[in-house]
Amino acid sequence: MKRKRNRISSSAVQSCSQQIVAATLPDDCWETIFRIIINHYDDNHSLRYLNSLSLVSKRFLSITNRLLLSYNVSELNYLRRILDRFTNLTSLNIKGYSSDLNKLLRKISRFPLKQLTSLNISNQPTFPANGLRAFSQKITTLTSLTCSNMHSPNSLNPSHLFLIAECFPLLEQLDLSNPSGGKTYSSSYVDGVEAISLALIKLRKVNVSGFPINDQSLFHLFNNCRYLEEVTLSWCDEITSLGLASALRDKLTLRSLSFSTVKDLEMFSTSQFIDSLVSLKGLTCLVFYNLNISDELLYSIAREGLPLTRVGLLGCTGHSYAGVIDLLSKCRRIQHLDLRYTDFLKDQHVVELSSFLVDLVSINLSCCHNLTPSALFTLAKNCPSLSEIKMEKIGGKAVGNSDSLGVYPQLKSLYLGKNSWLSDKIITKFAPIFPNLQLLDLNNCNRISEGICQVLRKCFKIKHLNLAGCLEVKLLGMNFVVPNLEVLNLSYTKVDDETLYVISKNCRGLLQLLLEKCNGVTQKGMQHVLENCTHVLDYSFKMKKKYKSS
Structure with a gap:
């Protein structure tokens, strides 16, 4: 009894100590701690963790209410509750919303979102003119508007440009890129662009890729927008x-x-x-x-x-x-370099140019067909700040003796998709060389099989793994815990229920699982995942419609 009382007393003291710590820490300290937790996740996954924290106490509820700054709207369920609670929201993403966007924008405008500065309404069938007008009358703080990839012909016409100019005078960022039918140039767009350039005097960033803009409109934009800093003009045929x-x-x-x-x-x-x-x-x-x-x-x-x-x-x-x-030898501060489809580049060229790229953070050499994997290791060796390499669809030869390749802990992201030469023998050499990999993209590499398990065993920090289209990939040998894996794409593979069972047992931290066109998966396999990977909030919606009953 005495020992039991001591144990109870010790537990009570520990609980009391925790309460004292919670009580003595000021709100800004808790806010910093919570931000560190949720910054690890995307907006909607952050919401899940904020909800859990808010259940601890009213004080935590009050603190968490201030923390969600961005929200992706996919459906109306819970939207009212979200907008009522998180009044500090600065960004709303409504792209691809499938219902009446005009009606939704009018509803959103009724909430006291006094700090909202960014709105994304991309991938819509039509431009929501009425909704945006009602929205602008209530929410006057918008500085960023994205309405790209409007689906239907004439979905973004000159009258819409005048509406934007009239309703959102504080805009600093505007994206009008790739409207469907936007290649059809009309002189009436000149007046619309001029109206925008005269009204949006604070405009700093503009993307009009694929938009019907000509030399005259371009001159208006550059001449009237005195603070213009960033311009994207891809596929503007009239310029x-x-x-x-x-x-x-x-x-x-x-x-x-x-x-x-x-x-x-x-x-x-x-x-x-x-x-x-x-x-x-x-x-x-x-x-x-x-x-x-x-x-x-x-x-x-x-x-x-x-x-x-x-x-x-x-x-x-x-x-x-x-x-x-x-x-590259004269501009020594380059951090991001993209030389895709540069056919004259060879391995010896990469050796030379990498010596000038000491500040390089990311490089994309995809579709440089004369390069081999040797270029990858040259870059990792000579560029001490390099954290991301993209080398999809390059040439391939033997890598050589892995013992002489070294170790490069700075590399975090590696994209090697669509490389037909990439085999188990080669990818297993990456594991000890790149121990801190967090993202590995091997999509459509059809010679990869069981070797990926060896990579996961050694590169235990991997969070994002893309094996889509790897028809021979086998994960049954993954009989060990993969603690940090959050996103796994197995679309267009031969994955089956047995494999999903292994994944569900060893990848408990999964947040997203993509299984599009995986015909070997049944409802039973998906049930294993949903029961064991309790954090999964996103899995292929096409999969839900296509899996077979067990």
């Missing part, structure tokens, strides 16, 4: 190099330019365009898509020493390795 050169001239506020066109392809190395481009002394991001550019353009940028931290030359032609190496 010419002369028009772009005129708009760019001495636009000293511009920090980021992304551009591509299918018109006037060979005119982007003229002296006029080069002079305008290098006049942008504050330019930190420059991305060209599918343009014919010359070495002279790259030499000129290098000579001016523009403070570039992000460079992309995706699918560009007309230049050579000499221009690329000159640019």
Whole structure:
């Protein structure tokens, strides 16, 4: 009895101590702790953890009510409760909403969302003009509006541009990209773009990719928006190099330019365009898509020493390795580099250029068909800050002796999808070399089988694993705990119920499981997952409709 009383007394003391600690910590300390917890997850998963914390006490409920800043609206269920409780929301994402968006926006406008600054209504069949007008009358704090990928023809017409200009004068970011039917240019769009450029005097970032914009509209945009910093102009067929050169001239506020066109392809190395481009002394991001550019353009940028931290030359032609190496050797602060579809790049080139990329954080060399896996290890060895490598659809040869490859703990994300040469023998060499991998994408690598289990055993920090389309992948050998795996994509594989049982036993922390077109899965297999992986909130909706009954 005495021992029992001592145990009870000890437990009571411990409980009392915990309560004292909880009581003595100020709210801002608890708020910091809770933020650390939820920042690990996306918005809707964060909500789940906030709900759990709020059950502890009224004080915790009050603190957690301040923490959810962004919410993805997928259905009306619980929306009223969310908007009533989390009045500090700054961002709403309603893209792809399948019901009446005008009605939804009118409902949202009735809530006291006094700090809401960002609204995303992309992927809609029509532009919700009436809803946005009602929304703007109640919520006047919006600084970011995204309405890209409107589905139906003429879903984003000139009258909608006037509405945006009238209703949201505080906008600093605007995305009008890729409206369906947007390739059909009409002169009436000129007046709409001019209205936006005159009304949105605070505009800093604009994306009009695929939008019917011409040289005149572009001039209005650059000339009237005095604070413009970031412009994305992909696939704007009516813009010419002369028009772009005129708009760019001495636009000293511009920090980021992304551009591509299918018109006037060979005119982007003229002296006029080069002079305008290098006049942008504050330019930190420059991305060209599918343009014919010359070495002279790259030499000129290098000579001016523009403070570039992000460079992309995706699918560009007309230049050579000499221009690329000159640019990279002079612009030494580059952190993000994208050279997809650069067919002249070879392994020896990567050896040379990597010596200039000491600050490199991410690189994309996908579809550089003359590269081999040796380039991957060269980059990891020579770039001490490199955390992300993308090398999909490259050439493949033997990697060599893994004992001499070294260990590179800085690499966190590795994308090697669509590489037919990638086999179990090769991927098992990655495990000891990249011990801190958190994301591994091996989609459509059909020579991968049981080797992935060895990778998971050694790279136990992996959170996101993509094996979609890996037809021979086998996970039955995963007889060990994979503690950190949160996202697993097994779509278009031969995964079956037995495999799902193994996954459910050893991947208890799963948040998302994708099983599209997995014909070997039945309701029984899914039940294993839902019973054992209690945190799963998202799994393939197509799977739910297609699985067979057991």
